[in-house]
Amino acid sequence: MLAYSTPRSALPLQPSDALHPILSESFVPAKSQPCSFFPAGAEIYGQGEKAGKLYQVEFGSVRVSRLLADGRRQISTFLLAGEIFGFEADDTHHFSAEAICATGIRFFRLSTRADISRELLPLALRNLTRAQEHLLVLGRQNATERVAAFLVDMAERQGGLNQIALPMSRQDIGDYLGITIETVSRIFSKLRETGIIKLPSLRNIEIRKWDVLQRMSQ
Amino acid sequence: MLAYSTPRSALPLQPSDALHPILSESFVPAKSQPCSFFPAGAEIYGQGEKAGKLYQVEFGSVRVSRLLADGRRQISTFLLAGEIFGFEADDTHHFSAEAICATGIRFFRLSTRADISRELLPLALRNLTRAQEHLLVLGRQNATERVAAFLVDMAERQGGLNQIALPMSRQDIGDYLGITIETVSRIFSKLRETGIIKLPSLRNIEIRKWDVLQRMSQ
DNA sequence: CGACTGATTGACTATACTCAACTGCGGTGG
């Protein structure tokens, strides 16, 4: 159980989040003021910075990414409200984390070595499985399948409802799926034209043919 | 320290393997006969099977992969002598593992919950970082960069020598890098023609221009 | 020595990228 009350935010809801376990009392706050606000685009930590703390998304969303020298970017994961991130293999951050939109982050530090392992292992293993599954998407699926898989994943993480909120830009989606914004846009349009999704607004999607989308994602 | 002596095999040597920690005495054998032989292509475990044991490559090499319904395959990682694999987020294997060549596998089971976490967490975190770095390769690098990155990684894992042994087929390399065997072959030829590598035989590569290769891999 | 399998090479094609023009939403100021 958390040592602090955890007020839930309005957007990116996550009613049935299977990713993060219930934290035990071995999680203690890293600061006396354990929750900070990050405006859209703000860096939470950078590649190469010293690691150690843990972070939980209180409200908003976060992208974890890595840049190549020439500016190409790969987003390895998105984090929605409730999810925990920031743990590393050594004492250095190998990736950077930024707020996608206005985001509240709670900081933690684990008390003992034993606690660290007990709490973190299930989290690390789940993230490992997720990363490996994303490797299949990037390595062997075409652009349409990638977008379909992304929408299905986002919908499931938001409680399996038909209405989903996308806190991230088309650029973020492209950098997560290893395709360009133009390709993302074209596929959204194609899915809309074939009645599989509706686009009430840029950042909101309604899934109309769940079964078709699921089949498209393989 | 291992409870058993660990004779090292001839091929895929791994003199300075930073991936696996020294196992403590909390690792106990899962069977009275803790080491098994797998011929090339043999399945060590399959997707969907019950997980629980840990596996260490005694000699030979292993590929961990996942198949799509239509036969497309993504290899998420290769394991060389000394490396440990088989841990999962839940009690089910989400991927399958097969011997690439004649391979000896040692089985383990961890004794207590505390031991499991203490031993496994650093391993899981390191694998997570590796998987995330591979996401960058699959998502944002072109075929030449992928092959270069693969060769650099294999060379480093085999002690940073110029001579490297590739236990896997071109198909395996392609399925790891998310490209076709023809593309792998064409890029090997191009690297050979430009004097960056030599190909003494199909499964042996000599790196001639280490700096160029490293720069190509970004 | 021949057959089989895996690898290479070539010709052609398709998918997704690049570059560019245009659209529309959201915010700001007159």
Place this chain on the structure above:
DNA sequence: CCACCGCAGTTGAGTATAGTCAATCAGTCG
């Protein structure tokens, strides 16, 4: 309140990279 501006997103045309299919080559094993 409406008009304008700017940026994110969409759409289009042409291109390049890697894929597909097919033929050939080479290495291995019986």
